[in-house]
Amino acid sequence: MSDKPEKFIDENGIRLDGRRADEIRPMTVEMGVLSRADGSCYLEWGNNKVLAAVYGPRELHPRRLQRPGEALVRYRYNMAAFSVEDRIRPGPSRRSTEISKVSGEAFEPVVMTQYYPSAVIDVFAEVLQADAGTRTAAINAATLALVDAGIPMKGLVAACAVGKVDGQLVLDLNKPEDNYGDADLPIAMTEDGDITLLQMDGNLTVDEINRGIEMVKKGCEQIFEIQKAALMSKFGTIEEEEVLED
Template sequence: MAGTKKLIDENGIRLDGRKWNELRPIKLQVGVMKNADGSAYIEWGKNKIMAAVYGPKEVHPKHQVLPDRALLRCRYHMAPFSVDERKNPAPSRREIEISKVIREALVSAVIVEDYPRTAIEVWVEVLQSDGGSRVAGITAASLALADAGINMRDLVVGCSCGLIGEQVVSDLDDTEDKEGNGDMPVAIMPNLGLVSLLQVDGVYTRENFQKAFELAIEKGKQIYQMQREALTTRFFGGEAQSTEVEEAAE
């Protein structure tokens, strides 16, 4: 573990100056594309990701139609210029897999039964990539779905945690992901209290697994507040929640 020492110094400060449990700066924006039914943009550290939702619409090819629910399609793609060395634009094994896990993370929140015989398409395009782009993609895609006005049980929010040496850290960036000892992307539905994505690599002790998992959920809830804010800004003009509660005359 040659790189371990460099990633986190003796004061517990990481390469980019964060403590073990800090997030990178996150910026969220909803409704950024005119031609999509719903869209969102996320900047998470150095990640820059667009998510677009089209549909519900007719399913083509027809044989894929599901008679009782919508077909949720998902594509995660990295632009050729999103990484240091030009990436071949053809979908790689990794992108196909991430598309699959993003789809599965979102499908438990979307009420697909409300849109029988239709397709809902989610496109996640990574314009600039840093570590943790799948969870950033999920976070943006769920906002895009809400923007498109598709019935959802809850928003989905992702966050990753990992290991540097034996230290649990939150929100790995690209270097930490590659040089560190473990990565654990988690997506949750915060109001339902359910996990819709959990992937792990690296070797964890029981304690570290528990710690990393709980940290990911805690950080996810923090990002959920940013999601709320982004949606509120888009639809309610950013004004504070103004609920008038009156006692009915009875």
């Protein structure tokens, strides 16, 4: 028997988890949580728990994969076997391979790969607990792990999904909305609002997609603020120290 809720949004416009249509779930981040990685970030978003680690830049082997004028950004998204309700079979799957590919590409416009010819920058995103929106959660954590590793970037990348339930667009789908909703549209973007990842599952009209993108932009603005607050608390004192020394 399906455990699809009868209604996703009540008469007051409130969703099953108490949010309004345009609200994202609470997000907390912590940078530098792994001492053996060059950069890392642990992120919680609603009930999602994600760890991102960055290694590199370092020389890429085998050498035939090296790019003479730039570094290769290699992104691996992985769901831990215990991260979902039904245990996931360990190892790569079609889904994780696809998510890894498009997530890595989402960073292409911002990572300044030209400074590290023939090198590789490895990004590992490990989903420890999944509750819908893990690819976007992983991208938000990976951005901070890249900065933590000191990788030069033109700006940050944030990601959030929008979807449709009960005929209405809703931001940052929770698990029942993702499972039983009519559409899921995960998007990543730069601080300038340039979209670097867009996938779609389900059906939306062109007008709904355009309105959905606007909702995601607002969600990503909030995520950029959270990311910047984390950066300020980790690195924000450097300038103050310099001023004191002068």
